[in-house]
Amino acid sequence: MNDLISILLLGLVEGITEFLPVSSTGHLILAGALLGYDPAYWALFNIVIQLGAILAVVVLYWRTFWAVLQGLLRWDPPSVRFVRNLIVAFLPAAVLGLALHKQIEALLESPITVAVALIVGGVAILGIERWVREGAIKGIADVPLPKVLGIGFIQCLAMIPGVSRSGATILGALSLGVERRTAAEFSFFLAIPTMLGASVLELVKNRHELATGQGVGMTGIAIGFVVAFVVAVFVVRWFVGIVSRHGFSPFAWYRIVAGGAALVWLLAR
Template sequence: MNFLQALILAIIEGLTEFLPISSTGHMIIGSSVMGIASDPFVKLFTICIQLGAILSVVVLYFKRFFKTFDFYIKLVVAFIPAAIFGVLLSDKIDAMLESPLTVAISLVIGGVILLFVDKWFNQATVTEEKDINYLTALKIGFFQCLAMIPGVSRSGATIVGGMSQKLTRKAAAEFSFFLAVPTMFAATAKKLLDFFKGGHTFTKDQIEILAFGNIVAFVIALLAIKSFIGYLNKNGFKVFGWYRIAVGLAIIILILSGHELSVI
């Protein structure tokens, strides 16, 4: 991986991390097109730079992260399902991270759901994080587990999960952002551990590329978050649903027509 490839993937991550279109899925497709998706460092990179994007949440919502102890308990409760299933399904998740076809199918299915989610969950009564109880947080955490399938979208799954529990779109999106912080810290730590346990080490260039990618993802995500919240409040999910369907179908057509996107 070179700096240009890192820049492309980091921009993709920063733009898509908080949109319900799957940042991991887009990075898998991007790395597959560039022919680098099977490299162990690239797999690590696509996970670790998500931490850079997630840190933009801490900056933008700094005061919220130092508000009440109850806030942290909710995040821990919501994080538990992903922690358990992430450990149990680690090998299967790694295998799926190399499959553009899995991403494409997930994009289409998720897109269809997003076309109707605003109609399904239009009786919101929870407008702020302080009104979310522990059981609701746990249920949202189970929705987050769906995002272990590449192409599902962590933010999409948790926002829809929140809306299913009568959170407003804004409240669901913000809680999704908050939950991303412990989730991506844990995912990054585990990926680093697996990388070193696999006998790999960082070269000087790789350390520089990883740092560069995180900085780029952080800056781009910082600019993208508030735009997304504003758009979501006014317009809902339909445009993201159609986008997912279009991209997913395009990838499936390319694969079926013999184009080499898969690196397995």
């Protein structure tokens, strides 16, 4: 029963935070530290349930994906550029993720790193919101290739837990002249190959644990997957509307307050 409550709680945290610029991985790490979880026991679960949140993007934007697929069959330039841009933006994270896998795993065991990154990221968001003007580039297919590659490298900052993959890509895109809605949707779509690759890598690496029923187990992962998916569907819809009207400042202040509170608690315990 305790595991079930934890599974539901972590699935809820993942669904809420995956696409917000607040770091889902960071929140899962802090939740584990706050509740006294064994990080090794929940590591695979925390990675794989992110696919539930990613599935929410596929469901919500299925018309976009279907139109792109039809365009690819006709080799329409906009559809080709759309896919090309996602692949190019994904490559830096794929290469660096494989090269720095052990170092990244070590950071995942550091809640203090998460707390500091939340604060620093919040300050960075406020700075970008204040100084970066609204971009003119609309549509993922219309983002120039050099800017796409820049967004891909900026996404790699999210290998530091607490930085936020969505926050890094969205704000990186804004800094490179992409308008808000396109920046947010680019981040949503880029999450699909990025998180799929990370989850497959973890599943292969932990195949023995899955086969022997160690850790949370497939049933627990499936429940967390479904919870993360359902919650993320609502969050993505809400997030696009909030960003279009109010920008990213509310999330910046949340990061600073949450990171500061977490840092005080971690240092005092």
